[in-house]
Amino acid sequence: MQNIAKNIFLLEIPSILATLLEAPEDQVNVQESSHEVHHDLVLNIGDRIFLADFKNSSAHPQLLSALMDIEKNRNNLAHNTIPIVVVPYMAEAGRHFCSEHRLPWLDLSGNAHIRALGLLIHVEGRPNRFRSAGRPRNPFASKSSRVACQLLIEPDRYITQRELSKVLRLGEGFVSSIVRKLEMDGMIVRNDNGALRPSNPDHLLDAWHEVYDFNRHHIIKGHVAARSGDALLRRIADSLTENAVDYAATGLAAAWLYARFANFRLVTIYLQHLPNKELIGLLNFREDERGANTWLVIPKDEGVFYGSEVRDGIPCVHPVQVYLDLKDHPERASEAAAKLRQDYFRWR
DSSP states (O other): OHHHHHHHHHHHHHHHHHHHHTOOGGGEEEEOOOSSSOOSEEEEETTEEEEEEEOSOOOHHHHHHHHHHHHHHGGGSOTTEEEEEEESOOOHHHHHHHHHHTOOEEETTSOEEEEETTEEEEEOOOOOTTOOSSOOOOTTSTTTHHHHHHHHHSTTSOBOHHHHHHHHTOOHHHHHHHHHHHHHTTOEEEOTTSOEEESOHHHHHHHHHHHOOGGGSEEEEEEOOOSSHHHHHHHHHHHHHHTTOOEEEEHHHHHHHHHOOSOOSOEEEEESSOOOHHHHHHHTOEEOSTTOOEEEEEOSSGGGGTTOEEETTEEEOOHHHHHHHHTTOOTTHHHHHHHHHHHHOOOO
16 A cells, blocks of 8 residues: 555645645746755645655654654745645644644545645545555554564664564564554655664654553552551552462552652552452452542553563563553642653663
8 A cells, every 4th residue: 555655646746736825737847856854746836845744654752753844844845835845645643743743645535634824724524545455553552562562662673573473472463553554654664684673763652652552451449448558559569469369560660669759648559360359358459439549450461561560579560661650640640650751761
């Protein structure tokens, strides 16, 4: 689809823009792009110049890349020059991103939102003309996200698809389909031997974070008597360890162990299996959402445990997983996530 869409872009974009501007197509002049700042197409229509750049999807990393290129050169643009990003079809999340960052766009399916000085074009409701048969695989679905997790745990290391399959205990065909989607969205690159790594770890993490939903896991909310969050964490950890229960802390408690950021009240613990009545009793856990200070979580997929490590005597999920989980936590979770990212995700 990528090559087909790019060919359609090159052939049809002059006509599409002319229609949107209600201008005769013979008045659209395609110009050479400068060597200093390259664009896929430079079009002169009336007294306006459009700098059109094609992205093969409306995934977050693709749009973020387009935005960064535009921001880098915005001060050098004349008042009548309008940069636009063009995709085969702009999905809802992509529209929200473009709206938030005032990024002009149009898609090859006939939708558009271009706002500039003296100009407003808005078209919506046109169906996706590039929809492929079958449901596209979501690279950040529960089991699929193991691939992104592994790539972010070792972002500087090139790894083959076969290695990924073995490490993640996933079928080679399954991994291949996930890698293909990530590659299409520009989130991974390959070396000469075909091994891969994230093209930009920040973009990959942002794309995952955008769609991540902690509430997809099975969460049991309740209360355990304790004088402080730290005392609560130690008490639960000691009980689970003494009873040989596999677990890992996440959320605010894990953020504290990794980054020592802010006291916390809520303790969130991943368990591999649903706790039985005996374990609930040993923890003195009383299920009640109101005033809950303990969340026992049975994950949708065991991939949340990948990269776990012991911090101050307590097993914690990897900082990437903690960062994602904090998205749906209360208290000072957003600040804790920012601190964790600052300390642990400096990448290359």
